[in-house]
Each structure stands twice: as C-alpha cells, then as structure tokens.
Amino acid sequence: MTAPAPLGSGHPSEPIVQRILAQPGVQRVPSPKLTLFIKRAFLPADLCETLIAQIDAVRRPSTVSDFNGDAAYRTSETGDLNRDDPAVAEVEARIAAFTGLDPAHGEPIQGQRYAVGQEFKGHTDYFEPTGIDYHRFCGVAGNRTWTVMIYLNEPEAGGATRFKTVDKIVQPETGKLLAWNNRRPDGTPNPATIHQGMKVRSGVKYVITKWFREHPWR
Numbered sequence: 001m002t003a004p005a006p007l008g009s010g011h012p013s014e015p016i017v018q019r020i021l022a023q024p025g026v027q028r029v030p031s032p033k034l035t036l037f038i039k040r041a042f043l044p045a046d047l048c049e050t051l052i053a054q055i056d057a058v059r060r061p062s063t064v065s066d067f068n069g070d071a072a073y074r075t076s077e078t079g080d081l082n083r084d085d086p087a088v089a090e091v092e093a094r095i096a097a098f099t100g101l102d103p104a105h106g107e108p109i110q111g112q113r114y115a116v117g118q119e120f121k122g123h124t125d126y127f128e129p130t131g132i133d134y135h136r137f138c139g140v141a142g143n144r145t146w147t148v149m150i151y152l153n154e155p156e157a158g159g160a161t162r163f164k165t166v167d168k169i170v171q172p173e174t175g176k177l178l179a180w181n182n183r184r185p186d187g188t189p190n191p192a193t194i195h196q197g198m199k200v201r202s203g204v205k206y207v208i209t210k211w212f213r214e215h216p217w218r
C-alpha cells in the first residue's frame, strides 16, 4: 500500500481530522471548542526507551517565548532529537502516516524531561501574534498549526496534561499520543487549546513534541 499524499499544514483541518479518525483505537475528546485526539500505545515501549536515552544525552533547561516574569513557568529540560537518527526517522514517519501532515511543515522533534516538582504551567503552543517574540519565531514558517505529543514513559505520580477549557486531564502512559489543532476553523489561533504539564510528584516524565507550521520549516 502506498501512503496517501500529505495534507500540508493542516488547514483546513477536516482532511486531517478524517485521516486521524480513520485509524484504529483513536479517541476524540468531545468538545465543540477544541479538536483533540488521543491514541494509546502509538509507539512501542522499546522505541520510547531509545528516545529517552537520546533526550538524556542532550538535555538542557527548557526555555519559553514571551517571558512573563515567572521563572518557574517551565521548569523542565529540553533536548532536540537528531532527525538523521533511525529511531527519530521512524517516529517522524509514523506521525506523518497517522496525521497526514506534511513533514516539510514540521519542526524537529523536541524531547522534554520533568523531574519531581517540574512542570509547564498553562500555555498555548502557538505564538501570540501580538507578542514581542512573534517575528523571531514565526517570521519564516508562520505560526504553529498542529501539535503531536507522545509520552515516552509513566511517572509514578503526577505529570498529567490538563486542558482546562474542556475539563480534560490526560494521564501519561508509555507510547500514548495526543494530537490537537491549534487553530480555529477561520485559521486564527484557538485559545481553547490552553494546556499545562502538571507537576511530577514522583518519578520522572519524558515526552516528545512535534509542532507543525503554516509554511514549510526552513
């Protein structure tokens, strides 16, 4: 079977939504405000372990854009994954096949590691068009469109991802995927996508995130 043609940046979103829904075991979080999907066991545990080792090899303190004065806003560590690595290429291919989103519109996959007490407070993944950092981060590729996030392990306690506008809390589980559309039907950023990585209470948490853009990435 040949893979269907990629569906670009994901706007309009209906072809992406239909593609995701056509796959087995996908749950759609019911909400008129937010398009959010969950798929358990999207990645096998051995691939997750390989990615964790790669994140550990390069991790550094995470950063934020449009700094709001709260130095404890995002206390995790971040590690960029090398897209030439075979395990990373495998994940890229699986995400492209699952979503139909064009890999050319994707940022490199980022890993995040949260130790006990670390978190990422409420935020949106798109950049505020009125923010001071907008041109720096979005001048070439445009704003973020879809987010695909995958948990690589399960902390012993805490570390859930909370979408407060739709009252949804997702528990980390090895290999579980979340995918959501950061835009509204008219193409403007959707504030209902606000979410937070809650504090890890025991153990450690690893996730990877893949963000797609309006235009090709470099």
Ligand SMILES: O=C(O)CCC(=O)C(=O)O
Residues within 6 Å of the ligand: 112, 120, 125, 159, 160, 161, 162, 195, 196, 197, 198, 207, 209
């Ligand atoms: O760690 C989480 O649960 C959320 C991570 C996140 O929202 C992000 O990296 O943008």
Ligand SMILES: [Fe+2]
Residues within 6 Å of the ligand: 123, 124, 125, 195
């Ligand atoms: Fe986020």
